[in-house]
Amino acid sequence: MSIRARFHLPYPAFTLDVDLDLPGQGITAFFGRSGSGKTTLLRCIAGLEKAAAGFLSVNGEIWQEGARRLPVHRRPLGYVFQDARLFPHLDVAANLDFGRRRIATHQCCVSLARAVELLGIGHLLERRCERLSGGERQRVAIARALATSPRLLLMDEPLAALDHARKQEILPYLEQLRDEMEIPVLYVSHAPDEVARLADHIVVIDDGRAVTQGPLAEVLARVDPPLRLGDDAGVVFSGTVVERDAEWHLARIVFAGGEVWVRDGGAAVGRRVRLRILARDVSIARSRHDDASIMNLLPATVVSHVAEDHPAVALLQLRVGDTPMLARLTRHSASRLELAPGQQVWAQIKAVVLVG
Amino acid sequence: MLSPSDLAAVWLTLKLAGTATAVLLLLGTPLAWWLARTRHWAKGMIGALVTLPLVLPPTVLGFYLLVLMGPDGMLGRLLAAGGLQALPFTFAGLVVASVIYSMPFVVQPLQQAFEAIGEQPLEAAATLRADPWDTFFAVVLPLARPGFMTAGVLGFAHTVGEFGVVLMIGGNIPGKTQVLSMAIYNHVEALEYEAAHRLAAGMLAFSFTVLLLLNALKPERIR
Numbered sequence: 098m099s100i101r102a103r104f105h106l107p108y109p110a111f112t113l114d115v116d117l118d119l120p121g122q123g124i125t126a127f128f129g130r131s132g133s134g135k136t137t138l139l140r141c142i143a144g145l146e147k148a149a150a151g152f153l154s155v156n157g158e159i160w161q162e163g164a165r166r167l168p169v170h171r172r173p174l175g176y177v178f179q180d181a182r183l184f185p186h187l188d189v190a191a192n193l194d195f196g197r198r199r200i201a202t203h204q205c206c207v208s209l210a211r212a213v214e215l216l217g218i219g220h221l222l223e224r225r226c227e228r229l230s231g232g233e234r235q236r237v238a239i240a241r242a243l244a245t246s247p248r249l250l251l252m253d254e255p256l257a258a259l260d261h262a263r264k265q266e267i268l269p270y271l272e273q274l275r276d277e278m279e280i281p282v283l284y285v286s287h288a289p290d291e292v293a294r295l296a297d298h299i300v301v302i303d304d305g306r307a308v309t310q311g312p313l314a315e316v317l318a319r320v321d322p323p324l325r326l327g328d329d330a331g332v333v334f335s336g337t338v339v340e341r342d343a344e345w346h347l348a349r350i351v352f353a354g355g356e357v358w359v360r361d362g363g364a365a366v367g368r369r370v371r372l373r374i375l376a377r378d379v380s381i382a383r384s385r386h387d388d389a390s391i392m393n394l395l396p397a398t399v400v401s402h403v404a405e406d407h408p409a410v411a412l413l414q415l416r417v418g419d420t421p422m423l424a425r426l427t428r429h430s431a432s433r434l435e436l437a438p439g440q441q442v443w444a445q446i447k448a449v450v451l452v453g
Numbered sequence: 454m455l456s457p458s459d460l461a462a463v464w465l466t467l468k469l470a471g472t473a474t475a476v477l478l479l480l481g482t483p484l485a486w487w488l489a490r491t492r493h494w495a496k497g498m499i500g501a502l503v504t505l506p507l508v509l510p511p512t513v514l515g516f517y518l519l520v521l522m523g524p525d526g527m528l529g530r531l532l533a534a535g536g537l538q539a540l541p542f543t544f545a546g547l548v549v550a551s552v553i554y555s556m557p558f559v560v561q562p563l564q565q566a567f568e569a570i571g572e573q574p575l576e577a578a579a580t581l582r583a584d585p586w587d588t589f590f591a592v593v594l595p596l597a598r599p600g601f602m603t604a605g606v607l608g609f610a611h612t613v614g615e616f617g618v619v620l621m622i623g624g625n626i627p628g629k630t631q632v633l634s635m636a637i638y639n640h641v642e643a644l645e646y647e648a649a650h651r652l653a654a655g656m657l658a659f660s661f662t663v664l665l666l667l668n669a670l671k672p673e674r675i676r
Contacts, residue, residue, distance in 0.1 A: 145576055169579035170587075176580035182573055186595040195591070196581030245582060 098122060100249070100281065104141045104151035111305040113137050113149070121156040123297035124275050124282040126313070128289075134305040135285045136179075139251050142283065143176050144169040155249050156281070173204065175242030175280075177252040181234040183226040189237050190222040196245035205246050207278070212240040215277070216270050232263035236270060243278070250282045256291060264291075271295055272453050289329035293317070293373045294452040318421035320403045320414050327405075330412060331375035333452065334420050338368045348451075354418020357393045362451045371453045376412060378448040379424035383434055385443050393446040397422060399436050404428070415444055459652060461628045462636035469544070469632060470612040473551035477559040477608045478601070480552065485563035486589075507557045515621025518550050522622070542624050547632075550622045551612045558607040566600020567593065602670040610663045614656070 098121035106113040113134045119125050127135040141149040144166060153161040155174075160167045175196075183192050197209055213219050216236040221229065229237065235255055242250060255271075256264045268291070275282065275295060286292050292299060292313070299317070300310040309316060318332045336352030341361055348361040350370060357372070364370050385394060397415040405412050411431045413424040422444060436442070455463070488500055506514055522540040523529045529539050540546035570593060578588040594601075616634040623630030625639070633652060640649035 143580060145579070168584075169576075170582050170584050174580065176577075178573075178577065180573075182577040184574060184577070184592060184596075186592075186598075195578075195583075199582035199587070241581070 098156055100125075100142075100156065100283075101152065101154045102138075102142055103153070104138065104149050106137065106141060106146060106149040106151075108134075108137070108305075113141065113305040115302075115305075115307045117300060117307055117310070119283070119300070120281070120298050122279065122281050124284050124295050125298040125300060126292040126296035127283060127285045127300050127302055128292050128296075129287060129302035131287055133302045135287075135302040136253050137305075138302065139253050139283060139285050142249075143174060143251055144172055145176075158248075173200075173246070173248040175245055175247030175250045177235070177238050177242050177250070177255045179254045179257055181231075181238040183229075183234060183237060183241070185226055187226070188222075189218070189224045189226065189229070192226065192237060193222075193241050193244055196241060200245055207243050207246045209244050212243040215243070215273060216240040230263070231259050232266045235259065235263075235267060239270070239274070243274070243280075247280060250280050252282060252284045254285050254287070256288070257286075268294060268453075289326055289331075290452075293331070293333045294371070314421075318414070318423060320401065320412055320423070325406060328377060329375070330377070330423055330425065331373055332420075332422050333371060333373045335369055335371050338364050338366050338370060341366060352418075352420055354416075354420040355395045357395070357446065357449050359449045359451050364451070370451055373450045373452045374422060374446055375448070375450075376423035376425040378446060379415075379422065380445045380447070381413065381424055381426060381430070381434060381436070382443045382445055386445070389445070391445040391447060393449060395422075395444045395446065397442055397444040399438055399440045399442060401438055402431060402436060415442070417444060455651060456648065458627050458631070459636055459648065462631050462633050463652075463655075465544075465628070465631065466613055466633040469547050469551060470609045472548050473555060473612045474559075474605055474609045476548065476552050477555055478605060481556065481559040481563055481604065481608075485560045486567055486593075488560065489564045489567035503560050504557045506554050511554065511615065511617025512621055514554060515550065515618040518553065518618070518622050522546060522549070541622055542626060542630060544630065547619060547623045547630055550618045551615060554615055554618045555608045555611045558611045559604040562600050562603040562607065563597065566597040566603075569600075570596050599670060603667060606663055606667055606670070610660065613659070 100119040100121055101117070102119065103116045104113055110132065111134055115138060127138060129135045137146060140146045141151070142153060144160065151161060153159070160172055184195065187195065193209060193213065213222070216239055218233065218236050218240055221233055221237065226234065239255065256267060259267070272295065284295060296313045298311070299313045301308050301316070309319065314332065314334050334352055336350040338348050339351050340349040342348070346361045347358045348364065349356055349358055350372065352372065359372065395417045397417045400414040400416055402411050402413040405425070409427050409429070411426060411428045413426060413431065413436065415422045415424060424444060484503065488496060519541055520526050521528045524533065524539055532539060540549060574592050574596065575588055578592045583591060614634060616638070619630065619632055619635060625631050625635050633656065637649050637652045640652070
């Protein structure tokens with residue numbers, strides 16, 4: 098179960114040159130700045146870039162091999178464009194039906210009703226497309242792609258054109274899609290929070306090349322080569338809800354290496370959840386301070402530290418039990434605390450975000 | 454009110470315009486699609502050739518068509534070899550001439566409509582399993598509908614109003630090649646101003662209605 102993608106496509110601004118072996122399940126994020134070539138890579142995989150030379154196989158099926166290319170309309174894929182691209186001459190129901198009625202019945206494993214239910218668009222079916230909000234439009238576009246029972250779902254920054262509130266409206270649907278459908282998803286994004294919340298695997302694209310890749314938690318915790326996420330640097334890991342405190346509206350979550358208290362987001366006891374801790378929300382102390390407002394204090398081991406872009410800042414790599422963690426502090430502090438690899442410290446965590 | 458020969462001219466004009474419009478849409482659609490999409494080196498030349506009737510005096514166009522379609526012309530010989538009637542001074546000849554004469558009025562709105570659709574809906578359709586033909590009929594045609602309306606109306610109206618080309622290629626044979634504009638000309642020549650008026654006023658009303666219609670058919674984008 099894997100996706101092999103090798104492409105070479107010269108452009109005036111950059112040359113896309115990748116050789117990837119991606120997991121054939123879960124959500125893989127193509128992450129990078131705008132203009133880094135991640136959308137072009139996605140379009141190559143869809144077959145929309147006619148000039149791309151290379152090789153592509155999806156879970157054993159060859160879609161492109163040298164000059165032999167399966168035309169786009171023969172590839173069992175779903176593509177969600179950044180701008181939805183609903184057909185303006187059709188209403189929502191007809192848009193949803195467009196792809197579904199073009200596939201053979203035996204290939205149909207996602208019913209239209211299922212797609213409609215998953216994206217919560219049952220009440221929009223009769224609507225004309227121009228009467229939809231941006232968020233609704235994108236949900237219809239996702240359902241339209243799902244209704245073709247794709248064996249690979251490609252999503253090109255589906256949330257980038259939406260404001261914060263609309264994004265929050267769609268994210269739960271995407272999580273549900275990830276958790277309930279067995280369709281591998283390639284997800285292009287330049288937003289670290291989206292990637293942290295959705296992705297299982299990440300490929301970092303820069304200047305047309307895949308600079309680093311791997312399981313999300315592993316790549317985010319790496320400091321070399323540094324991702325240079327700046328304020329967004331941080332780790333993602335999963336844990337299990339073990340207790341919910343009704344009085345203070347907090348939930349206790351156990352993970353490999355310790356436990357943290359987070360704001361109770363409503364997840365039931367026993368649920369697996371995903372946590373994100375930003376490096377800038379972690380400070381370091383050599384001894385335990387119980388007289389501060391910080392609630393989550395974790396014993397940690399220093400692994401290494403590297404300089405950040407700004408000469409005043411250092412990124413410290415820690416390990417809390419088996420879970421890697423990052424802390425950002427000034428180089429001055431790092432020097433004053435005489436931090437060295439192998440040293441035992443206390444990680445004071447100001448904020449833990451439940452990302453799904 | 455109208456004399457039998459005037460009525461025949463009106464009928465012939467409508468028949469000619471209807472036939473020419475049908476042929477124009479059939480030929481103009483693939484041509485406009487090609488012009489809208491291609492990056493071929495010949496695009497500029499073909500485009501200019503299609504637009505030529507827009508700037509050429511109709512008599513010039515008519516003259517060359519006459520030469521080409523006459524018994525000694527290339528097309529004339531070809532037709533004769535195939536055992537077919539020569540085209541000048543026949544209804545078929547008028548249709549051929551009208552199609553060439555009105556081509557830019559059909560191809561240009563269609564080309565613009567196709568260009569306005571752009572690549573994006575076509576890509577979306579391809580990712581939804583529609584092959585290129587399927588995409589053309591299920592997406593392009595409906596989206597280009599206003600363009601087709603404009604093309605049809607313009608092609609029809611322009612054919613109704615032609616004079617020079619018809620004169621050169623079809624002559625002025627009542628009931629056979631004498632169209633409306635020709636009948637008006639004949640009436641004026643014979644100083645029958647009243648009869649000329651009836652036809653001319655009819656044309657005026659028709660042209661005005663056509664323009665009104667065109668306005669009403671403008672794409673209903675955002676209201």
